[in-house]
Amino acid sequence: MTEAKPTSEDHIWTKLNILESDLEAISSHLLDIESPLTPIELAEVVVRYRMELLASENVEGGNVLDYIPKEQYEIDQKLLFPARGGIEGKISGIRKADTINGAAFQVMEIEFEDGKRREYAFGLSQHALNEIITEDKEESSDPVVEIMESGGDMIGKSVETALQENEDFVYIAGRWFPKALTADFSEGQLNLAEAVLDMAGGGPLSTDEILAQVGGPDGINEKLASFSLDLALQEDERFDEVGTRGVVAWFLKKLEPNDVQNTPLFLRYEEIAHDRNLLNDEMLEIEKRIYDELSPIDEEDEDQGNEVEVRLIFPHWRSGSLPLTNSLSKLFPSAYESPRVRFEFVDAKSGERYPGWVVRDERYVDGLRKWYTQKELMPGSYVKARKGEKAGEIIVDADAHRASKEWVRTALIGADGGVVFALLKQTVQSAFDERMMIYLPGNISALDEAWKTKTRKLETVVLRAIRELTKLSPQQHVHASEIYAVVNVVMRCPPGPILALLAQHASIEHVGHLHFRQKEGQEE
Amino acid sequence: MSEKKLASILKPNVKTPFHIDYSWWKQNDREWSVYLRGMLGEELEKKLLELGEDNELDWVDPKTGEVRRMDTLQYLMAQKFSSSSAVEQGLSMVEAIFREFLKNGNNPLSSAELGEILDRPANTILRTLSGTRVYRGMRPILESS
Numbered sequence: 001m002t003e004a005k006p007t008s009e010d011h012i013w014t015k016l017n018i019l020e021s022d023l024e025a026i027s028s029h030l031l032d033i034e035s036p037l038t039p040i041e042l043a044e045v046v047v048r049y050r051m052e053l054l055a056s057e058n059v060e061g062g063n064v065l066d067y068i069p070k071e072q073y074e075i076d077q078k079l080l081f082p083a084r085g086g087i088e089g090k091i092s093g094i095r096k097a098d099t100i101n102g103a104a105f106q107v108m109e110i111e112f113e114d115g116k117r118r119e120y121a122f123g124l125s126q127h128a129l130n131e132i133i134t135e136d137k138e139e140s141s142d143p144v145v146e147i148m149e150s151g152g153d154m155i156g157k158s159v160e161t162a163l164q165e166n167e168d169f170v171y172i173a174g175r176w177f178p179k180a181l182t183a184d185f186s187e188g189q190l191n192l193a194e195a196v197l198d199m200a201g202g203g204p205l206s207t208d209e210i211l212a213q214v215g216g217p218d219g220i221n222e223k224l225a226s227f228s229l230d231l232a233l234q235e236d237e238r239f240d241e242v243g244t245r246g247v248v249a250w251f252l253k254k255l256e257p258n259d260v261q262n263t264p265l266f267l268r269y270e271e272i273a274h275d276r277n278l279l280n281d282e283m284l285e286i287e288k289r290i291y292d293e294l295s296p297i298d299e300e301d302e303d304q305g306n307e308v309e310v311r312l313i314f315p316h317w318r319s320g321s322l323p324l325t326n327s328l329s330k331l332f333p334s335a336y337e338s339p340r341v342r343f344e345f346v347d348a349k350s351g352e353r354y355p356g357w358v359v360r361d362e363r364y365v366d367g368l369r370k371w372y373t374q375k376e377l378m379p380g381s382y383v384k385a386r387k388g389e390k391a392g393e394i395i396v397d398a399d400a401h402r403a404s405k406e407w408v409r410t411a412l413i414g415a416d417g418g419v420v421f422a423l424l425k426q427t428v429q430s431a432f433d434e435r436m437m438i439y440l441p442g443n444i445s446a447l448d449e450a451w452k453t454k455t456r457k458l459e460t461v462v463l464r465a466i467r468e469l470t471k472l473s474p475q476q477h478v479h480a481s482e483i484y485a486v487v488n489v490v491m492r493c494p495p496g497p498i499l500a501l502l503a504q505h506a507s508i509e510h511v512g513h514l515h516f517r518q519k520e521g522q523e524e
Numbered sequence: 525m526s527e528k529k530l531a532s533i534l535k536p537n538v539k540t541p542f543h544i545d546y547s548w549w550k551q552n553d554r555e556w557s558v559y560l561r562g563m564l565g566e567e568l569e570k571k572l573l574e575l576g577e578d579n580e581l582d583w584v585d586p587k588t589g590e591v592r593r594m595d596t597l598q599y600l601m602a603q604k605f606s607s608s609s610a611v612e613q614g615l616s617m618v619e620a621i622f623r624e625f626l627k628n629g630n631n632p633l634s635s636a637e638l639g640e641i642l643d644r645p646a647n648t649i650l651r652t653l654s655g656t657r658v659y660r661g662m663r664p665i666l667e668s669s
Contacts, residue, residue, distance in 0.1 A: 067589065069584075069589040081588075084588065097582040097591070098579075098580065098581045098582045099581060099582060100571065100575060100581060100599070100600075100603075105584070107582055107591045118590055119582075119590065119591040119592075120588075120589050120590055120591060121582070121584045121589050121590075121591050122589075124584065124589070127584070127586070127589055128586055128587065129587075129588070129589050
């Protein structure tokens with residue numbers, strides 16, 4: 001963004017270079033309408049401004065115009081003749097017309113590109129071509145609309161980038177407005193907004209709901225008052241914008257659940273360096289199928305459709321959360337920029353509702369702790385999620401069946417938080433993945449305490465997991481997904497580092513199809 | 525090769541353009557101006573006398589805006605028929621076609637185009653205009669002519 005005046009190069013719409021003059025046009029348009037606009041709407045403002053510039057250049061620069069009999073022309077003007085197939089000609093002479101009622105029009109001699117000369121009337125108020133050409137212009141789609149249809153998104157991005165680099169504009173919930181034109185809200189009004197949200201249990205409340213209580217500045221329109229309040233709330237750390245895309249909703253930050261404000265202990269991951277080149281195709285495939293939010297998965301590879309099925313691992317089960325994988329993120333409400341989005345979980349069977357939060361940056365969804373307990377789910381249980389009928393609703397289902405006694409892998413927690421595994425008969429309430437199921441009976445506070453106090457080394461945890469699981473396997477080997485589930489009972493780790501370790505560790509042997517065992521004589 | 529012989533070889537079709545061939549009027553000793561004056565009517569006859577028959581005026585093509593110099597009589601004829609409906613009831617086909625040429629400044633029109641304008645079958649117009657008898661000088665424009 002440098003020059004003030006656009007050149008012809010700047011009018012290549014898909015590569016539009018946003019200039020200072022464009023921003024001035026945006027600013028003056030926003031001043032006129034007194035309403036904030038989205039980048040796409042502002043892109044249209046820029047395109048219209050540029051089109052007007054081009055049109056004025058045409059007149060000044062002697063560019064070619066359509067011949068319309070009612071218009072006035074001067075010598076040397078170039079014209080296009082639609083009735084002659086759009087051929088171009090130049091006015092080489094002008095004379096008065098000979099008519100029976102005196103000259104009601106003038107005659108111009110046109111020299112065509114092919115050298116022929118013909119005469120045409122101009123300044124003629126009554127002629128069919130006046131109507132046809134005007135109608136054509138009206139009927140043909142607006143060129144601005146055409147440009148916006150083909151390149152609106154690109155232009156919108158260019159406009160947005162230019163606005164981001166300019167301190168004179170402010171952005172709230174997808175809309176831009178000149179900062180200097182926004183209305184001020186006093187500290188007293190913001191304190192009142194805090195009290196309003198406090199009374200509403202923290203929120204969420206829409207800007208208009210808050211504005212109705214706080215009162216807006218006099219003499220400005222409602223949209224601008226609403227935008228100005230959004231700006232004031234955004235710049236105040238007490239408030240958090242938690243609305244879904246296109247909906248602005250405010251929450252009082254201090255009343256947001258702790259697990260939303262801070263990543264739950266069980267979901268915190270200390271990056272473990274590993275060489276992803278060690279992962280073979282089979283490993284990469286299972287990494288995809290595990291759907292861990294910390295795995296680097298290509299979006300297109302992970303699309304599960306309208307309903308997403310997740311196998312719980314201990315960290316999410318204990319936190320009452322779901323991983324915000326790419327598939328799940330398509331179901332959950334998104335926002336333009338707010339890092340936290342408030343929505344509602346709805347139980348598929350009972351219709352009971354649970355407040356949910358998307359924590360975008362940390363890639364998890366919070367709000368299911370109570371539901372997991374009610375459904376008696378365990379790590380390894382399947383949870384299905386799909387979009388509800390209303391925006392901002394997610395239906396959750398646990399595929400629960402009648403309670404049955406089954407032999408399942410059971411974690412026994414020692415007083416020091418150490419974990420050993422045994423195959424025990426337990427009452428199970430819902431469908432589960434046999435490899436990833438871990439039954440956790442009774443009080444597990446010692447395990448919680450160990451998460452808080454102990455720093456684990458992945459190699460040690462993996463080797464111990466293999467040893468523990470091998471005891472329960474008649475074949476004396478364990479599957480990678482079993483190791484992943486067990487490792488995550490004591491430390492948060494995505495599949496990648498575990499699989500890389502399994503691939504390269506000297507004392508671990510791959511026996512096929514992602515089954516591993518510890519080499520003989522190398523056990524502790 | 526004579527013009528007549530060539531015209532018989534190049535058989536017109538519905539896309540062949542026709543016009544009023546003024547040379548036909550001369551060849552056939554027909555007085556074009558006398559014939560047209562008979563169609564003018566009292567009011568335009570007065571106008572013709574007022575303006576003078578040898579005067580030239582700027583006639584504007586109603587479709588293209590092009591200006592053509594016309595003598596007063598032709599100009600007045602074009603004026604007379606310019607507001608009349610092409611599909612006028614009670615006119616013979618030949619009369620309707622002739623008036624259309626007067627109205628449009630004798631711009632060439634094919635049988636297909638005339639059929640559209642006059643709402644009559646193009647083939648019937650073609651048979652009428654390309655027969656052995658020439659009606660009011662309306663003849664095809666063939667490349668050699």
